[in-house]
Amino acid sequence: MSEYSVSELNKAIRGSKRATYNIEEINAIIDDTFLCHIGYVWQNKSIVIPTAYGRMNDIIYIHGSLKNRMMTNLLDAGEASVSITHLDGLVLARSAFHHSANYRSVTLFGNVRKVENPDEKMKALKCILDHMVPDHWDNVRQPNQKEFNATLTIAIKINTATAKVRAEGVLDEKEDLNLPIWAGVVPIKQVAYHPISETDLSKDIEIPDAVLEYVKTNSE
């Protein structure tokens, strides 16, 4: 399977030219950050919360405290919608109407289950941390039994998803092209800066390669 199925739930109606259901493209967008926005229904309202995640194949893992309202509601609902968005630029047109943004975004829909199996749970926690900084899990003290038990871990199995990508210049009306008005794109990027070590660290403890590599990959 190389594409997610398309139904009324995930079909992009508006801007359908920018939509893709290709799993590889969708995974690339998912893997390029670790912060998502999850929606849950509470008393007939949709509440949106930002949270960290990791991806393993077609599963999105999230974690939180045992009493986290978002997580307990997701478990009750049995399903979740997750949005992941990268802002890549401001598209400043000649006309107000054609202002836009360059972006890559995914909205995915999946079934929710609590991760009970200890092996899967430990792998999920590793997945979430390594999704933030690749290969950093092996550098740190891993969870003890108390921490492990205090962490609620949820697997969201992706059933279907849609990505939308805009990555181009200004699209103005033909009759506006000769107006004496500037138009262009302001590139935007989320960048990482050199790590600030804790002040109480021994001087002989160096910044791990995984962290330096993360900063290098995400610098300007």
Added chain:
Amino acid sequence: MSEYSVSELNKAIRGSKRATYNIEEINAIIDDTFLCHIGYVWQNKSIVIPTAYGRMNDIIYIHGSLKNRMMTNLLDAGEASVSITHLDGLVLARSAFHHSANYRSVTLFGNVRKVENPDEKMKALKCILDHMVPDHWDNVRQPNQKEFNATLTIAIKINTATAKVRAEGVLDEKEDLNLPIWAGVVPIKQVAYHPISETDLSKDIEIPDAVLEYVKTNSE
């Protein structure tokens, strides 16, 4: 009124030390970006969509096409939840358990109405564009009647909101402080780069001051 009221809807249960209901602090977080995530209920599911917005006093304005499913559903529901998140850093602890992020986030709840009054609607469109790039509205061709009519504009009046802010170093367990493990914070920032002018612009059209100012304010 300097604080939003606290109810079961917006009370921060987890990490309540990081929570604030102060309207000025909440508005500062809202005004520091123009991209939010909005949740809506569709067939008992919560669906999350990224969109641009502007703020005027206690109103969040969004716009879209007349048939935008998210927008028509928000109008049907009469209420909306909006999440705005800034990622400011990775908090890399000695223990996996204490990994975190520095961030500023707002979750707000409000009543939804369609903006029908033409004066308010034009002001709302200006507000959304100027929220992206301050003072840029006056540089561009403003909407003609056709464009104006084709834009659905929604006002979300903020009833209540919660902000959560983490802006500090690593918080490890006491017994981990002497482990030979690195810990620190990787600062993260969304930055803007020099504008790329459209290639078909006349050479004598300069980049507007408002755009240059935006880039300067949002550069590294």
